Amino acid sequence: MTRFVDQSIQKITEEIYQTDFAQDNVDLNIQEMGQLNYTIGKKLRMTFVDTFQDTDIEEWRSIAIKNGATDTCVRVNTSTGNIDLNIEYKGRGTMLNKKWILQFLSLATAAWSWYQLHLTTPAKYPLPIW
Numbered sequence: 001m002t003r004f005v006d007q008s009i010q011k012i013t014e015e016i017y018q019t020d021f022a023q024d025n026v027d028l029n030i031q032e033m034g035q036l037n038y039t040i041g042k043k044l045r046m047t048f049v050d051t052f053q054d055t056d057i058e059e060w061r062s063i064a065i066k067n068g069a070t071d072t073c074v075r076v077n078t079s080t081g082n083i084d085l086n087i088e089y090k091g092r093g094t095m096l097n098k099k100w101i102l103q104f105l106s107l108a109t110a111a112w113s114w115y116q117l118h119l120t121t122p123a124k125y126p127l128p129i130w
Contacts, residue, residue, distance in 0.1 A: 005089055008068045009042050012087065015063045016046075021056040025049050033084070041069070041088040049081050060085060 013030050022028050027048035035042055057074050064072045064087050073086040117125040 004068065005040065005042060008089070009044070009087065011067045012064050012069070013044065015067070016060060019056070019059055019063075021052060021059065024051055036086055036088065039088050039090055041086060044085040044087065046083040046085070047081065049083055052076075052083070 009032060013032075016022060016030060017028070025048065027050075029047045031045050031047065033043040033045050060074070061072045064085075068089065069087045070090045071088040073088070075084040075086075077083070114125060115127070118127055
């Protein structure tokens with residue numbers, strides 16, 4: 001997953017540099033700040049931003065989603081001219097793992113309950129023979 005995230009972040013950065021936003025902010029610099037603590041993803045920081053609009057934020061989000069991200073959070077610091085983009089990747093693998101864990105726990109609970117019933121009345125609740 002890390003390799004996918006790295007490639008996706010690189011593509012996102014390249015595509016943002018090709019937007020009208022980047023043309024309007026000629027000194028724009030996009031740096032990768034590191035991994036996100038709360039989910040799979042990375043933080044990008046845009047520095048030397050002079051102007052931006054709401055449509056730019058929507059464009060960044062669409063670029064991120066097109067390159068595999070599931071969500072983006074934008075934080076703007078107008079005093080320093082920095083914009084932080086948290087690009088999140090909440091993949092299907094995480095949900096699939098939770099689904100399998102819940103299914104296993106349900107099956108284990110049912111098997112344990114059947115075994116307890118077997119201990120009380122073995123004739124009524126026989127153990128399966130494989």
